[in-house]
Amino acid sequence: MEKKELPIERLNNAVDGGIEQNSNVLLLVDLAIDKTKFASGLGNHHQSLDDQVEYLVNNKMPKFVEKTLDKDTAEIIDGFSTTLNKESNAAHKIQADINEDREEHVKESKEIIIELMEDKDVFIMDSLDPFVGDWDKITEYKDLLKGEDGETISYFMLPNLGIEEGDNEYERMKEEFEYVMHLKGLERKGMILKFIEFVKPEVETKVPFDVTATGIKMYVPKLLVTGPENSGKTTVVHNMSDTALSTEKSGTTVALDKGQVDSNGLKADIFGTPGQERFDYAMNFLGQGIFGSFIVVDSRNPDFERVDDLIDTLGEREVPIIILANFQNKEDSMDPEKIEEKTGLETMGVDAEHGENLTEALERLLDKILEQHSWY
């Protein structure tokens, strides 16, 4: 059976190249994530692979997805405008109002889905909101498009109202669908870090993402690099990033360093703070909505007092922290283990100047960040 690629390379690697044709994919979406934005982004991705897409929208007017999808290769089924008693220009419209006559609405929508499916490669159901907890109905929709020699991939968007690993609904999802992806959200000060985790197949892959104007991309919004004066923060930001900017005065950062990682398909924004205490105010705004932080220390002379202060400040924000023991290339540097003992925080030895261990540190911080999430 052939496979079709997902938007992000790392996702495809996790499932040996993509999603098999003739399979059903459930997307369990935490409430902090816009599932329509993801679903239409997914549709658009398939269009870019020359797939024909069928898209059912039943919780908002079709115009909200029409702008993302290319009309030539997508058929939109309007399952909402009758709820409003409104005109819509969608070519396919479910006449029965889901709130008035649910059974008729389901029956009619199933007929339209099947009728249109003949020459389609992908079906997207946006969404299963009205059928939360009603597994009989979910199964009815799911089984519609699977045939012995079917080729369709069907995606179903399900809001997560508290389904957790190990409970009955979680097991049910795994039984019913060939693939289950969990779109998780982590909120900080109104900013949301979104990431995807495969529930089925059970692979250890977590992929942070965002839906941008150019599609679904791997993305981490905000990481912080801080530490005592002259510990090498600016060098860390620059050598961890592909592009970076700094504002300096006599070689010392006075406002911020800003870098962007853009490699292996990962995008991340990295902010560096000035080290001098008189710039601590900068922490207040640079530290807003961050998802993880590095504290860089000079291993030859770690200023533990200052480091403790920074840990306290960051600790209040409850973000994962990794200490980077810099200048490991120098002879008189302290071992990372010693620094870890002293600070009580995970510590990695790096040589920022030569880029030694920086990528590993970034990966490790990401892992730490993605261990958390809140379904609401």
Added chain:
Amino acid sequence: MSERLSTGLEQLDNDLEGGLPQGSIIVIMGDKKTGVEQLADYIMLEGLKNDESGVFMALEKAPSKFKENAEYYGWAFDKHERRDKMMFVDGYSWQSGEPETDHYLTGLTDLNQISMKFIRAVHDLKGDPDRSIVNSSSALLEYMNAASAKKLIKVLGAKSAKNSGVLLVTLHKSLHDKQERAQIKDAADGVIRLEMKDGQPYLGIERMTQTDHSKSWRKFMISSENGLWLI
């Protein structure tokens, strides 16, 4: 005992050992004509007057219509909105035409969107939300099953409780059967009821977390000149 937020109604505060417990979800249940919405508005306005903040989920009518109704009682929400101390989530205008505010819903079915817009409004507020309103849970029940509505209210309540805020949720009693009402009430830490007896609304406290509350019913008075008061 948790900290209290004054309702602005002296007798009600007394009956509640000082006011509503911070970080709680309170359902205000009664029939439309009993003044359920006015009670919620009044409690929110009391907070706004004291420089508090809050989010108003307007699911039953457009924010402009809401403000117009409030003006009838001399309650001005406008100035608080202008100071960003109050944010509306417009969950109504999708039914009629174009939404009026930045925070609008495209329907009442998309659970993710409702939650996200609430977060967004909280984020855009000046200050943390002290008192927020969902008006009404009855509107939610029109578009989703009671179990989903209950979970959603719990999520919004948890968001508001993060900064010790109170979430007031109105519920129109006669529109729902007992099971539906039970689900919504189950999401709450306290239930205040308004009941019509011989053409006169009465207020009673059905239950309230961490509170040895009064069990008696009080006359609930409302007029355009004097606002609200209890006898």
